Amino acid sequence: MLGVLLALPIALVAAAWTGALQPAALLDAGPITRFGLPIVDVLDDIAAAAAVGGLLLAAGLVPTRSTQRMALVVASCAGVAWTIAATAKLILTASNTMGLPLSDPGFAAGIEKFVTQLEGGVALSVVPIAAAIVVLVALASSTPTGAGWGLALSSVALAAAATLGHSASATGHHTAVVAMFVHLVGACAWIGPLIGMVALWALRAIDGRQLAVTLRRYSTVALWACVAVAISGVANGILRLNSVSDLGTKYGLLLLAKTIGFAVLIGCGAAHRRWVLRGPIRSVGAVFWRLAAVEIAMMGAVSGLAVALASSAPPNQGLPPANITAAWLITGYELPPAPNLANYFTQWWPDVLFGTLALAGLVVYWAWYLRLRRRGDHWPALRLASWTTAMVVFAWVTSGGPAVYGHILFSGHMLQHMLLAMVIPLFLVASAPITLALRALPTRHDQSRGPREWILTLVHSRWAQFFANPIVAACNFAGSMIVFYYTPAFEYSLRTSVGHAAMVIHFTLAGYLFANALVGIDPGVKRPTYPLRLVLLLATMAFHAFFGVTIMSSDNLFVADWFGWMGRPWGASALDDQIQGGEIAWGIGEIPTFLLAVFVAYGWAKSDERSARRRDRQADRAGDRELQDYNAMLAKLADTDEGKPASR
Structure with missing residues (x-):
């Protein structure tokens, strides 16, 4: 009051x-x-x-x-x-x-x-x-x-x-x-x-x-x-x-x-x-x-x-520029210069939400890492580097060149999408943030729910268990692209801030859940056997190729009154640019998928190696029962061949 x-x-x-x-x-x-x-x-x-x-x-x-x-x-x-x-x-x-x-x-x-x-x-x-x-x-x-x-x-x-x-x-x-x-x-x-x-x-x-x-x-x-x-x-x-x-x-x-x-x-x-x-x-x-x-x-x-x-009226009231362009009418921003490698790193449209989240993610993960170090626990520096890379790339993708050109070029948007769904999640999974949080955060002993308890609640909730299921995660990862691009959701993400934020969050999470089900160590998912993981991965790879080829061969322009009316004085036509977007979906999408396949194969080999070592240790402790039974069977066959009665 x-x-x-x-x-x-x-x-x-x-x-x-x-x-x-x-x-x-x-x-x-x-x-x-x-x-x-x-x-x-x-x-x-x-x-x-x-x-x-x-x-x-x-x-x-x-x-x-x-x-x-x-x-x-x-x-x-x-x-x-x-x-x-x-x-x-x-x-x-x-x-x-x-x-x-x-x-x-x-x-x-x-x-x-x-x-x-x-x-x-x-x-x-x-x-x-x-x-x-x-x-x-x-x-x-x-x-x-x-x-x-x-x-x-x-x-x-x-x-x-x-x-x-x-x-x-x-x-x-x-x-x-x-x-x-x-x-x-x-x-x-x-x-x-x-x-x-x-x-x-x-x-x-x-x-x-x-x-x-x-x-x-x-x-x-x-x-x-x-x-x-x-x-x-x-x-x-x-x-x-x-x-x-x-x-x-x-x-x-x-x-x-x-x-x-x-x-x-x-x-x-x-x-x-x-x-x-x-x-x-x-x-x-x-x-x-x-x-x-x-x-x-x-x-x-x-x-x-x-x-x-x-x-009160601010000094800058958002009035149109002296020379109104089609790009300004559509996006509220003037056209950036023609895209090249340098401009992808020098052009910025800061996103306060995701920039703040990336900064907070860096600070929190480093604080957890240092907390473990202070109490003498080990956490691999490679995971720390992976998380730092993920946050830096995430900030660049949502505020740098991919965000700038992703708003005016279909190819730029597809590049942003592939980085969010297929590149950043690899670094997120490699850094194992949930595992680190559960080790670094204190446990509460009263009736309240702290950050650690909230993480456990969310990870083990029915919703999380459903979407983390490897088959569901694979279907969501692959199928949501079709739903997104072939429904009004794509246009909604271009025209509204809420739609854009939902797109970024959804595809980043979908990529993380899929990669975590295949090669991650974070809890919350019952991972399938390695053969099934490879099957899911190969199916996803084939779908990405099909998706990219479908876009490349399409004669219909996605969101034509957006990309087709931009009035760009540089670059390819809107339809040719869309074909380039299909090539990006096919080409860039296959590289992370191939890396995932390598990681799955490596994990499969390490798993077999660990199983072999376990069997060897068990044999050293109690003798190799299987080998003894096999030798006894051979001895019985030899006695039978010589006409001797088999020992009972």
């Missing part, structure tokens, strides 16, 4: 200062909409954070089942507020977009068209629906698994919310949407659990000892959330400003104020938690209550500035 009371006036005053609350010159929606939108934005942001925070507490931060259930109650109550605020935001945004006051007779018909025909309206209508489902899931759940499903649904709502506002501008649309999604997730994970802990303490659902444990766990979450907010905030700032001189504008000054508030909040939050955790257990609650109030008030101030920024 304190954060809301502070955020509301700051949002209104800052928005008024930037001129965001001034009447529109044309089609003004009225003062209720103008002043109501910032208010509703504040309530929506804080309610969303509180709902996500309650779910995070239940998923793995609080130590007992009773506290987990109360955290889910907090999440459901916050979810109700989130649903109401998101619905109000939908109504006011429709009013503002159409320029119709709420009292206008035509508003009812207009909002129906807004939520059914406009892309922004459809996305905005997803938020209250997803929030309402989160409420139902939280109410029906009493375990961390239910909280995990609630977090998944919350991410859907945040992804829809990320497509609105300044992120909807044409220039750099994909980068802006992804950066906003990371920003929203980071903010909710940072602010939400603290609000949830205050609510649990006020309800007397958590004592001082449990609060100390929860705070220690929350500190790790808050650190990662702050990193995500900082990276995405920098990306958003770069997109909104034309140059450094724009920091002198009202929008730029507001951005600087938010940045300073964010930095101060990080320092105060770290100092507060250190102060609380260093004190005696019996005084944790009282000290936490006072310091959390200060921290929540500061969070409210920063949230108010964020809402004012979202309501």
